[in-house]
Amino acid sequence: MIACCGLDCSKCECFLATQTDDDNMRADIAKKWSARYRADIKPEHINCEGCRSDGRKFFYCADMCELRKCCQEMELDNCAACDMYSTCDKLKHFCKIAPEAREALDKLRS
Numbered sequence: 001m002i003a004c005c006g007l008d009c010s011k012c013e014c015f016l017a018t019q020t021d022d023d024n025m026r027a028d029i030a031k032k033w034s035a036r037y038r039a040d041i042k043p044e045h046i047n048c049e050g051c052r053s054d055g056r057k058f059f060y061c062a063d064m065c066e067l068r069k070c071c072q073e074m075e076l077d078n079c080a081a082c083d084m085y086s087t088c089d090k091l092k093h094f095c096k097i098a099p100e101a102r103e104a105l106d107k108l109r110s
């Protein structure tokens with residue numbers, strides 16, 4: 001369940017709300033994420049079965065995440081499999097805000 005970027009989708013609240021089909025949780029997450037990401041996120045957007053699944057995805061992860069797009073273009077499972085892992089600015093920038101992603105990717109590389 002490790003996403004292209006290194007986040008663990010199995011721990012993501014959007015994933016958990018989808019798995020439990022919990023509308024109250026969806027409403028809470030939508031409110032929280034709208035404030036956090038300064039975006040208009042509605043409860044109905046809170047549906048995701050994981051970055052690398054074939055199922056439904058949260059729109060940001062599906063269509064906007066540059067790391068996911070890049071992995072797909074290079075046919076990589078995740079950034080840990082990339083030759084530019086240590087030098088990639090996109091990944092560095094993301095890992096500054098999500099250090100847990102770097103930790104998970106480092107583990108995959110070791």
Ligand code: SF4
Pocket residue numbers: 003007008009010012013014015048049050051052057058061
């Ligand atoms: S792909 Fe889905 S489950 Fe994974 S981090 Fe993004 S929103 Fe969460």
Ligand code: SF4
Pocket residue numbers: 066067070071074076078079080082083084085088089090091
């Ligand atoms: S170039 Fe960067 S974003 Fe693209 S796959 Fe490699 S590490 Fe990930």
